[in-house]
Amino acid sequence: MPAVKHMKWWGWGVEGVSFHWEDKPAFPAFVSRAVGIDVTSPPAQPMSIEQLGVPAPQVSDDVRGRLTDAVGATNVAYDDHERIVHTYGKSLRDLLRLRAADLPRVPDAVVYPGSEDDVRALLELALDADLVLIPFGGGSNIAGSLHPEPDETRTVVSLDLGRMNQVLDLDEDSGLARVQAGILGPDLEEQLGRRGWTMGHYPDSFTHSTLGGWVATRSSGMQSDKYGDIAKISRGMRVVQPGGTLVVRPLPSTSTGPNTREMVLGSEGRLGVITEVTVQVHRIPENRLITAYLFPSWEAGLAAMQEISTSDAHPSVTRVSDSFETQFSLSTRKESKGFSVSSAVGNGLFKLLERRGWDLDQACLSFIGFEGGRAHVAHEKAIVGSIVKAHGGIGLGKGPAVLYDQKKFDTPYIRDFLLDRGGAADVSETAAPWSRLLPLYNAVMENVRKVYADLGVTGWVMCHLSHSEHSGACLYFTFAFNHDGVDPIAQYDRVKEALQQTFIDQGGTLSHHHAVGTEHSRWLADDISEQGVVMVQGVIDTVDAGRHLNPGKITRS
């Protein structure tokens, strides 16, 4: 098989890497209090693929032959491991279903095209032989965008773009790179970085997601305040569609009617296979600095972020955690390094703040990033510093922020650790105007806790604000609870529904950057209105009348 990297079939991240609590002294007590889990309890036994009882592939000999003709025998797989890796994304529901061997429909084949011509051949085959194609990037999706429809009777082929992983061209005058859609985040940054450039797109999934996947889900990165989300970064595209190839020219801006680029963004494979994206890239900045701040309350932190968003400063990162996420962050710090509860107490900071009247249980940790020339970073840092001060916050320097920066892609591993011990965890995020954020936050906290109480589970919910825009920002919620083995998916549904329904009721969107998939589709009409759904379905039906491309996602039709 081709050398395409995949995550663990049963969880997040790289095989052999997992979360450890032993070097984090505050973590056991925190987890016990937050979700009622004893970290020393014995974890679930690892499963083997054999235990899943993976159904045999439903592929005719004719189709097998034609798949081989299209991409070569070494680029087609029918084995259980390949097919399971390509069955689900990494949502809590996906992981729980895998652990329960709940596999109503598994792709029948996995193919690895090496070129746009290969993709075209595969799509022609799908049209001719009435197959379903599901484009697959890194498989990190948590919105239910990747699994076949449970009642699909046609042969389902997962189309893994992982071999198409090269930066093809770099126009240094324009800061535009032409890149194959199957490239993973680290490979993209490595190929650009060699020449002194960066795309600056760092979603939480960065290490395990692809450019094509980012486009297909409208991804945002941690530095999107400066670099823009993927909708801004993606300038040109090539998308293989049943009727031909959609070509979007890499233009800075254009007035050519309803924007086809913005139709492909978020299309989750339904409008064709994205083979190539021309992205906006930047020379690696002279200086890159992330500074930590601490606010006396969530309200103060939000108000500061809002003021920064309309100030003359344009930081690359704006992020503030609520007090609950702050407590979580402090609990995961290693004893010996940087900012931690004990070291901070040791150096007297927390005692000083208490003397100043802070309620430390309410303290909120914040990270702000700055990039550019030295004078520019100093200029922006001064603006931000005075805003932070005006809202009662204090600077903590670079120490904690360096740690944040190093560990930012590790958090998803904790979920598998909890799952092994009877805990369920996932995330839901939204965006709303500034005026709506605090009411929305308060309603979410109340409604999720009410569900925990109804279910009789010990649960935790925490939040951070990120991705500040002039008119609003993203609120990113993480929730975890002890499901005690009692139908965890039903419990998850209750918690997830409380989050999503509150987003909608409070003027937020169903997702800021995780997509619709099947997980959020029941709220789509509430968010974009019935006519919005009609328009989206109209584009899908126009491009793919035969429903060959990832059917059922976004609109459920």
Next chain:
Amino acid sequence: MPAVKHMKWWGWGVEGVSFHWEDKPAFPAFVSRAVGIDVTSPPAQPMSIEQLGVPAPQVSDDVRGRLTDAVGATNVAYDDHERIVHTYGKSLRDLLRLRAADLPRVPDAVVYPGSEDDVRALLELALDADLVLIPFGGGSNIAGSLHPEPDETRTVVSLDLGRMNQVLDLDEDSGLARVQAGILGPDLEEQLGRRGWTMGHYPDSFTHSTLGGWVATRSSGMQSDKYGDIAKISRGMRVVQPGGTLVVRPLPSTSTGPNTREMVLGSEGRLGVITEVTVQVHRIPENRLITAYLFPSWEAGLAAMQEISTSDAHPSVTRVSDSFETQFSLSTRKESKGFSVSSAVGNGLFKLLERRGWDLDQACLSFIGFEGGRAHVAHEKAIVGSIVKAHGGIGLGKGPAVLYDQKKFDTPYIRDFLLDRGGAADVSETAAPWSRLLPLYNAVMENVRKVYADLGVTGWVMCHLSHSEHSGACLYFTFAFNHDGVDPIAQYDRVKEALQQTFIDQGGTLSHHHAVGTEHSRWLADDISEQGVVMVQGVIDTVDAGRHLNPGKITRS
């Protein structure tokens, strides 16, 4: 009739206001050299509406009654003047056809809805009685987006949104204003300005165009470098469609699949009637400064703009004229005020530059705008100043820029002055990556001049760069020629084709911010690809299967 302001029926701008050369000493010689026109020659006689022979309206008594029922008798007009005002936009073709009394199809009625309910009633009537509705804002469009199809047999109603001109709500926490779509630029800024806010959108048409029109054509403003184009500014929308009302929530960003907001943007009325837009607004900045610079060549000016676009500075305006537009600008300066050829020579600047080796015929005038706190403006101005210097440019201070700022909306009046004297003029603009701009520019200049030579006319073509983005910018061309009365529309077609085809051939777009309409639709497939046209047509057909909404625009279907 309602008190809705309109432009002259026969030309640009306010009745009674026109261009005068008498106070511009350099203008006569310039016009004589550039387009071979003697400004002292007697102008064409003004036309009267009666000379047009406007065809009678084709409206049944039943429809007349129902239009009255929908909006009231005082808000429906059938007279020639109202109908002529609503027949065309203000392209050169539009004005030449009016002057030739070429009126294949004139709207049969003009209606002025006062509310979204009125619009809904009118659309229901259009569906029921098989009428055509053409939404109308300020009528400044130059892409052929407003006229009825010449062979339209159904009753055509121009739907003028001019009564819907209020800022309905201002969310100061979020910087979001809910505004009726029919509001004109000055009314919008006046209503916001009273409360200390600005939207910052200043297209050339500002004084005579509306919010709904900007959205429907993907407008850009002079300060779009800071405030964004209308696609960025427009966060929420309400659009009355045949199947119901599309509601776009005012979100900072969202991941809800193919973006319906970006479908409405540029839709030219084909996806419904935009009744309300929630726009991003800003507190009026403490300081606003436009500074002028002079570059020794177009190449130097372009290179400086490119470097500024990737620097740490984010000016509100970036603009540089080529040497031809610089000469035009100098020719229109009034003797007594500010920077002019003679005063500049007088103060020795030009002599100094000649001693430094400048070829003054190659000099290019530039304007850069800065906004924000005093320290911020100083910081950005310092960055820009050093980039300008590195490219051989010099600062001219605020004087010329103040004049530019005051006169920026007056240029379109010159076209009517030329038309009265046998001259034809219009504009075409594009956008392309930085690496393509100079080849595109050179090819346009060569190809347009070749057309002038083929036609045997004296002609002029000039250009400026504006709207800098990280990956490219807009090039805005103005052309004028002496048509000598020989089929000016056929001559215009040759010139226009040379411009548009060169844009496409050189990697540019058919329009950066003027829309597709009918004027640019033949290049649509070349720009957005055949599949792009299929997708756009798919959305249109989904929303308006009966072709009741401004049919024929964008896709010609």
